[in-house]
Amino acid sequence: MHMSISIDINVISCSQSISCWFVEPTARLVFMILISLPDSGNHNQSAMMKNVVGFLALFVFTGLANGQQVITVTNGETDGRWGPLETCPAGSRAIGYQTQNELDAPVVDDSAVNTIVIFCDDPLQTNLTSTPGYTGNWQNVQTCPFGAYMKSFQLRVSPAGNTTDNTAVNDIRFMCSNDRDISGIGNNGGYWGEYSAECLEGICGIETRVRPDGGLLVDNTALNDVRFTCCTPADFKNF
Ligand SMILES: [Ca+2]
Ligand SMILES: [Ca+2]
Numbered sequence: 001m002h003m004s005i006s007i008d009i010n011v012i013s014c015s016q017s018i019s020c021w022f023v024e025p026t027a028r029l030v031f032m033i034l035i036s037l038p039d040s041g042n043h044n045q046s047a048m049m050k051n052v053v054g055f056l057a058l059f060v061f062t063g064l065a066n067g068q069q070v071i072t073v074t075n076g077e078t079d080g081r082w083g084p085l086e087t088c089p090a091g092s093r094a095i096g097y098q099t100q101n102e103l104d105a106p107v108v109d110d111s112a113v114n115t116i117v118i119f120c121d122d123p124l125q126t127n128l129t130s131t132p133g134y135t136g137n138w139q140n141v142q143t144c145p146f147g148a149y150m151k152s153f154q155l156r157v158s159p160a161g162n163t164t165d166n167t168a169v170n171d172i173r174f175m176c177s178n179d180r181d182i183s184g185i186g187n188n189g190g191y192w193g194e195y196s197a198e199c200l201e202g203i204c205g206i207e208t209r210v211r212p213d214g215g216l217l218v219d220n221t222a223l224n225d226v227r228f229t230c231c232t233p234a235d236f237k238n239f
Contacts, residue, residue: 069230071203075157075193076225077168080211083131085229088120091239093202093231094128094150095121096143096182097174102136102222104187111135111222112158112167112187118206118228121149130208133222139184144176149202151177153228158190160221168211168221177202199230 088094100115114133119141120126144150156171171186175195209225 069199069232070227071152071196071199071230072227073153073155073193073196075155075159075191076209077157077160077221078209079160079168079221079224080131080209083208083210085205085207086128086130087205087229088128088231089122089124089126090235092120092122092126093204093235094118094206094228095148096141097150097172097184098141099139099172099184099186100133100136101139101185101187104189109165109216109219110167110187111220112189113169113172114210114222116172116206116208116223116226118150118203119143120204128206130206130226131210132208133210134213135222139186142174142182142184144174144182145178145180148176148178148180150174150182151200151202152196152198153203153226154192154195155226156186156190156192166219166221168224169226172226174203196228199228201231201233201235203228204231204235205229 096119098117098119099113100117101113102110104110104112111133114136115129117127117129120128152175154173154175155169157169158167160166160168167187167189170189171183171192173181173183175181175198205228207227207229208223210223211221213222214220
């Protein structure tokens with residue numbers, strides 16, 4: 001028996017298939033190397049040792065993954081590439097957001113949510129976008145009540161496969177640390193998925209997956225998915 005633990009790393013770190021807490025790629029790599037080591041000698045014992053060492057390595061590296069805890073939802077779509085991670089300056093976290101939406105149009109192609117901007121609570125009110133979209137109307141800024149910060153999110157998505165007009169992400173809303181949600185004006189296509197896991201120290205970073213503008217003859221979807229990184233206690237240590 002060669003492989004006693006052929007478990008995908010994401011299965012281990014997913015909670016009830018709602019949201020996944022991804023681990024740092026380094027941890028994933030070490031884990032994969034450990035579980036692919038050939039067995040020798042007593043198979044039961046060596047397999048057990050590999051389990052123990054593998055899981056220890058996983059948790060050690062996860063613990064070292066500063067700022068790398070990521071919250072996701074399961075109903076995002078898959079067109080486009082993930083954009084760059086943008087993060088709040090140290091000592092700050094996200095307290096508000098704004099979207100750029102191409103609003104519903106019955107006959108013509110539309111792409112619904114294009115861009116998400118999140119606002120940090122640093123003195124400069126830094127805003128983060130990862131990859132922006134390319135069209136739509138800017139909606140009002142939504143902000144958590146004073147003293148609260150954003151800790152989780154939910155997406156409204158029109159699943160791919162629509163024969164007339166696909167739009168992917170139609171709306172987003174966030175839960176604040178005071179357990180009240182904030183939401184703006186989105187589009188009505190598709191369905192709300194489950195909430196992501198919660199960032200205990202708040203949201204500190206954003207990555208978006210945007211399908212580039214394909215022009216007039218293409219069924220554009222713009223924003224397909226988004227994920228956020230969590231702040232860590234170390235981010236606020238010297239502030
Ligand atoms: Ca349309
Ligand atoms: Ca479309």
